[in-house]
Amino acid sequence: MRFSTEQKDSYTEVSGTGRLNMVAAPKLREVVGEVVSAGNKRIVLNMLATEFIDSSGLGALIGCLKMARQAGGDLRIACVQPQVKMVLELTSMNRVLTPHATAEGAFSND
């Protein structure tokens, strides 16, 4: 899985291309860890090109959310594919994380 980071006006966008599974999970934690330690607190994970996620991938999302929170910020997810949405619902993780329709809109009400 490949990740790219882009600095936007009010948040930092991290995009992931490929399958967010047990192999990619530590990489995501690493990427977000770097973003947070560079002082960016508001992060949006753009999942437009993330075609698949498993429980380890979701676990990494929680790990990243925790990092952002401990820095006083937040992590949001946007543009999820149907498979990702299904897994979020299957595991009740949608109770914790809201999938936003667009990356720009993820922080719109905060």
Add this chain to the structure above:
Amino acid sequence: MRNFPARLLVVLTVLLGINYLAWRWLESLNWDAWWIAVPLVAAETYSLIDVGLFGLTVWKKKQRTAPPAPAGATVDVFITTYNEPPAMVLETALAAKAIRHPHSTWILDDGGRGEVRELARQHGLGYLTRGPDWADRPRHAKAGNLNNALMETQGEFLLILDADQVPDAAILEKTLGYFNNRRVALVQTPQYFANVPDDDPLGSQAPLFYGPIQQGKDGWNAAFFCGSNAVLRREALMQLGLAGYVKEVERGVTRALKASRTALRRARRSPEAADPLVAGLLDDVESATERARAELRAGVSLSEVTYRVRRTVDEAVQSLVGADFSSLEADLADIAALEQGTESALPGGGELDGAIERMSHRDLSPLAALESVQEVLDALSIERSAEAQPIMPMATISVTEDMATSMGMHAMGWQSVYHHEILATGLAPEDLSTMLTQRLRWAQGTIQVLLRENPLVRRGLGPAQRLMYFATMWSYLSGFAAVVYFAAPVIYLTLGVLPVTGISSEFFLRFVPFMVINQLLFAVTGRGIPTWRGQQYSLALFPTWIRACTTAARNVWFGRPLGFAVTPKTRQESGPRWDLIRPQLIVMALLAAALVVGVVRLAAGLNEPIGTLVNVAWVAFDLLVLSVLIKAVKYKGFTPEKRSVDAVQH
């Protein structure tokens, strides 16, 4: 129809058992001696239920042969250790490295020992130990050790081995094939010990459990995880961890919001609230929590609800503290103006901002003084910060993480497999003291799971699965029945008090067929398996079983510590420890004395001959059961007949 003879015997045993016990309850109870009559019939009922559950277990006994292993499966082999000798850990780790299916081998050293780390490095083995996140947080023993490793590794499957369990090189080839079924989450193999003589004085081998019982549970899709020598699917474990995380967070946030009104009311009455600054803050906190309640009801996600509360409160704190500083600054400026030329004493703009931020920080904020409010705000989070990691796949509700974990997986719809072939060889305790510690720990763990997550009412489990988990828990209640079985004959022989109205031919007609068929059932299902040792220990260790129940109940209901100890894998040096079996020695003395008194009372015409005969036979059986402990106390450890290459030096 391979199971037909066993099934026939199960049906007969249950019918004859009901025939006997119905008569016992309805017609034979000696109410004049209710204090022994009722406990005895209750103990007999306990035993019949136990036999019934055993019958249900072996009803579906399943024999399997593994399909070929999928070629591409990635596997992490975990060797868990805490304080075992490094040489022992290394022997297991090297055998693990030699497993044929491609894999990574990891030593999970909870002792964080430099020596083990160095050995791992020299031999090209992975080494994992707890990170700083675990400092000052619950460690959860072996479950925590495994959970820590799960976050550091990436294999699709995990083979879990205790430090003493030396694996066969074929262990993965023979177990991975079951995972071709996408719903299979666990394959458990037997635990077998190399350092045990044929007569097994400490009852270390569990041939009935790692045999007909697990095979039977497997038939009901309820074979369970036993902590070692098992392969697990990471996806299933992680799913379990996620479900647990969502549940914990939801529970925590809901509870905090519920508690917030009371906390705010209490805070308003406190002396600190007299300060208008604090009172204003409390208003802000109140409106933030009210809004959170409404949002949660409207279905907004927990992370956004809690984030908004935190931001609102942080901003309020910052602006109020800032306002306070502004007035302070103005005061300082006035003073400075009065004392001309001392402007340098004033803090600069940047410095002031820093000070505001520091003062707004949680522990220095004015809210920190209002503990109840601070607690609510801390609990309104999704970080699960009381734990080292938010996701805890391996269950942490019990000191035996294994059973609770597999129960969770079954409840989520995953399947399990028991593969009946010895694929790892371990080391059993070689002295009574260590063995008793280990049995106590297993029993405590099992009772903890029963009390915390009673399988009979656990959602997601099928009826048979519920009974299969319950059967194992039920068997750990045998200590209470054992006490009654020891007491009843002593009471008759010494006092002449009979718990039944009379020992008539009806007693023999109903009891003997039940007992004979019951023993036949054990003989048939346990064909070729030595089961007597297990039967002896299930009664003889009654003080251990009772202590396990009482300590586990105190722990679950009142939060008292269990007095938990890690089982040492090496022999503890000391002479025979008669003190460890003092209650049983007293019981043996009472039984022997009862024999003498009983014969005297018979000669004096105080007791009847048939009653005496039955009770003397009963005492003899009790003494035979307890005799195993004499052997166990005197056992000096294992000395192999021939030189064994596997022997571990102590």
